[in-house]
Amino acid sequence: MATTKKTQQVNAPIDARETFxxxxxxxxxxxxxxxxxxxxxxxxxxxxxxxxxxxxxRGELPKEVEVLEQEVESLNAKKERALQLIEGYKQSIEAAGESIKQVDEDIEQYRKQLENVSNSREYDSINKELENQGYVRAIAEKNIGEAQEAIKARGVDIEKIEDRLTIRVADLEAKKEELNTIVESTAEEETTLMAKREAYLxxxxxxxxxxxxxxxxxxxxxxxxxxxxxxxxxxxxxxxxxxxxxxxxxxxxxxxxxxxxxxxxxxxxxxxxxxxx
Ligand SMILES: [Zn+2]
Structure with missing residues (x-):
């Protein structure tokens, strides 16, 4: 007995590796x-x-614009990071300043106490405290000095970054303008061609x-x-x-x-x- 074969339309999913x-x-x-x-x-x-x-x-212009845009972006990020570091150093200078103020008040107190000591044991103990406060103060001053140096160094970094930014931003503007001129001069033709392309697709x-x-x-x-x-x-x-x-x-x-x-x-x-x- 003969059987009729039914062909079935199979809607295979699109395989990106597929050729004609x-x-x-x-x-x-x-x-x-x-x-x-x-x-x-x-x-x-x-x-x-x-x-x-x-x-x-358009030649290499789109690529060149992209590379310049990335460089400008990364320079701005570097500058931003340096500014954040400076902000951190300023805060630590302020904190160290506060702690020096506190230490100076304490030292003042200890000195007053020294004038009224009743025995040598008390005298030694207060002198020990004064010595300790002196160390604390010295460390705070050292920290302030280091932070100020770091701020100067970051400032130099920022100047270098800004010099480079000025040059790169100017390059970018020039390339963009060059590209825009070409894009604009062919915009009408491009629109027509894209519409044709869409129609064929x-x-x-x-x-x-x-x-x-x-x-x-x-x-x-x-x-x-x-x-x-x-x-x-x-x-x-x-x-x-x-x-x-x-x-x-x-x-x-x-x-x-x-x-x-x-x-x-x-x-x-x-x-x-x-x-x-
Ligand atoms: Zn061939």
Whole structure:
């Protein structure tokens, strides 16, 4: 008895490592849909090429601005830390000052007591106390001296940091302005291209987009969709992959020309579409 096999649509989760190869089977339901999808992919790639070209105009500027911003931020943090340390030293100077005041009051008291001692044992005991208070006072004064030195040193640090900040902030402003000039001059074109990109993306499913992005990122020339190579002077095309320049077999060339199949380069994994598309 014959049984009818039911094919079930499986919605596999998107695998970020996926390339076009695994999409081949379920690329589209119909030949017409294949052609439409290939066309969209081709247009998406062309739009992304234009966007890449715009971004290239900015050169190293975005990176340079980022590095300078980080440096300015870290210099400000260093300055802030030094200011906090100074604040701590000031507090310890104040505390030491308070303790000296207390010690001086005590010393004054002991001296008064010394004038009225009745025996040598008491005299020795008060003198011992006076000696101790003298040590406490000396330590507090030493602490104040050290804290003042530390404040001076941090002050020198802050001056150096501020000198560097002045230079770096000026660099940053200049680079930002340079970048803004370029960004503004291409803003309109960028907006148009981004809108086009969004429109093409809306026509594609997530798995295809994921595979497209992955190949584009891994390929040095950022091409995931290519056509044939080379383009001859008479308008005809050669029989090599436009991405890696490997020769394509005649059967695959026919498939490419028909635009009814998803053809993937065996060497580089890029989608090859007909130049006629
Ligand atoms: Zn190739």
């Amino acid at each position: 190869v695994s999409l081949r089977k379920n690329f589209a339901e119909s030949e017409q849909a294949v052609q439409e999808k290939l066309k969209t992919l081709f247009n998406l790639q062309a739009t992304d090429n234009d966007i890449d070209r715009l971004m290239q105009l 809306a026509k594609l499913d997530e798995r295809t987009i994921s595979a497209y992005d992955r190949i584009r990122k891994s390929a040095q020339n950022h091409l995931a969709v290519v056509t044939l190579f080379p383009k001859n002077e008479d308008g005809t095309y050669g029989s090599a992959c436009g991405g890696c320049y490997h020769t394509i077999t005649p059967q695959r060339l026919i498939d490419i020309a028909s635009s009814k199949k998803l053809v993937i380069c065996e060497h580089c994994g890029r989608i090859i579409v007909s130049p006629e598309i």
